[in-house]
Amino acid sequence: MFKALGRFFQKVKDGLSKTRQVIGGALRRLVGGGRTIDAAFLQELEDTLLSADIGIAKSEEIVAELQTKYKTGEVAKGEDLLAFLKASLRSELAAVENEIRFQPSGPTVVLVVGVNGAGKTTTIAKLAHRLTGLGKKVLIAAGDTYRAAAIEQLTIWAERAKVDIVKGEAGGDAAAIAFDAIAAAQARGIDVVLIDTAGRLHNKEHLMRELEKIRRVIQKRLPDAPHDVLLVLDATAGQNAVQQAKVFGESMGVTGLVITKLDGTAKGGIAITIKRELGLTVRYIGVGEGMDDLQPFDPDAFIEAIFA
Numbered sequence: 410m411f412k413a414l415g416r417f418f419q420k421v422k423d424g425l426s427k428t429r430q431v432i433g434g435a436l437r438r439l440v441g442g443g444r445t446i447d448a449a450f451l452q453e454l455e456d457t458l459l460s461a462d463i464g465i466a467k468s469e470e471i472v473a474e475l476q477t478k479y480k481t482g483e484v485a486k487g488e489d490l491l492a493f494l495k496a497s498l499r500s501e502l503a504a505v506e507n508e509i510r511f512q513p514s515g516p517t518v519v520l521v522v523g524v525n526g527a528g529k530t531t532t533i534a535k536l537a538h539r540l541t542g543l544g545k546k547v548l549i550a551a552g553d554t555y556r557a558a559a560i561e562q563l564t565i566w567a568e569r570a571k572v573d574i575v576k577g578e579a580g581g582d583a584a585a586i587a588f589d590a591i592a593a594a595q596a597r598g599i600d601v602v603l604i605d606t607a608g609r610l611h612n613k614e615h616l617m618r619e620l621e622k623i624r625r626v627i628q629k630r631l632p633d634a635p636h637d638v639l640l641v642l643d644a645t646a647g648q649n650a651v652q653q654a655k656v657f658g659e660s661m662g663v664t665g666l667v668i669t670k671l672d673g674t675a676k677g678g679i680a681i682t683i684k685r686e687l688g689l690t691v692r693y694i695g696v697g698e699g700m701d702d703l704q705p706f707d708p709d710a711f712i713e714a715i716f717a
Contacts, residue, residue: 420704422714424696428677432461433716440490446479462647463498464682471497495712501681502708507692509540509601510636510664516548516594517601518627518634521667522620522657523641525608528669528695530559532641533603534566535703536667536693541572545600550590551576552583552623555607563605569700573597583607583619584626591630604635617660624661639692641667642683647676654683665692667703672696677715680706 422429435457444450451472458468475493478484484493511517519536523529530553537547549567553559557579567574575590587604594602606623609616627634640663642650650668657663666689671677680691691706 420696420702421694421707421710422717424672424694424702424704425677425711425714426672428461428671429715429717432457432463432678436491436494436716440486440488444486446475446484446486446490451476458678461678462676462682463678464685467501467681467685491716495716498678498681498715499708499712501685502690502711507705507707509536511545511600512633512636515631516591516599517636518591518604518631519601519637519639520604520606520620520623520635520661521639521641522606522661522663523608523667524643524653525556527608527641527643527646527653528667529553529605529608529641530562530566531698532639532667532669532693532695532703533563533605534570535695535700537567537570537572537601537603538700539703540601541570546598547572547601547603548590548594548597548599549574550587550602550604552587552605553607554579554581554583554586555609559605559607584623587623587627588630591627591634595630613656620661637664638662639665639667640689641669642679644668644671644676644679645673647679648682650679651683651686654687654689658687658689663689665690667691667693667695668706669695672702677711680711 455468455472484490509517509519521529521533533549537549540547549572551560551563551574560576564574575593577586590602606620607616638661640657642653668680668691671694683689693703694706696702696704
């Protein structure tokens with residue numbers, strides 16, 4: 410494939426090594442064994458797909474469709490089967506814009522949400538690094554005032570990304586910090602404002618009220634903001650990530666997902682499950698610890714990397 414070349418594809422391929430071992434490796438062993446596509450084969454196929462968090466509905470659909478196509482001669486053993494699996498999984502991942510929705514004038518405001526531990530802080534820093542590489546002037550707002558450590562960590566990461574940060578005291582008003590950041594961005598000619606937020610989902614009602622307040626307050630300064638709401642999900646959370654996506658999607662009007670820690674799990678299929686169940690698409694994926702390891706999501710490269 411045209412995407413299966415170069416540094417970008419290699420990063421994705423390396424980052425998805427565990428998922429590739431579970432899905433790609435197992436499926437290639439199944440296909441390469443010359444086995445008949447019988448009940449035992451189909452059960453093993455379904456188990457393999459489920460182990461990567463493809464999801465029950467999609468796994469059952471693949472098995473049923475494969476059984477039908479095999480009986481009618483549309484799919485044979487070997488590479489035909491592999492091509493069918495790739496096409497079926499790829500069909501779930503619609504082609505979407507995979508960068509921030511930059512505004513033609515004034516600062517583009519991005520609200521970054523997600524539970525604590527999902528990787529929000531490092532994602533914001535890596536995204537800031539990526540955007541500066543695209544020639545954008547970036548400002549970070551330390552809106553997770555619930556944890557003092559969050560402000561300290563984000564400050565360190567902002568220094569690494571070589572971008573400015575607006576912050577307040579621990580326990581301060583997160584909405585006021587977001588407001589001040591947008592005002593500063595307008596005064597300094599900043600292109601993108603990345604706003605961190607708290608992520609204590611165990612107190613869901615309070616958290617959602619706070620996030621809604623941030624939205625209302627920043628709209629007083631910039632009526633059409635936020636222009637993007639990115640939800641950061643930890644791939645290692647598996648099906649819990651689906652539940653998190655439901656909660657934030659219903660409350661915050663999420664416009665895109667960032668799936669982190671794909672290099673540490675075999676559950677890369679969660680991207681397919683969330684798109685299928687909730688209609689939320691992935692914008693970026695985290696495939697490592699380095700500043701360059703946040704990559705724009707490319708469905709073709711993603712599927713090819715799993716089966717490479």
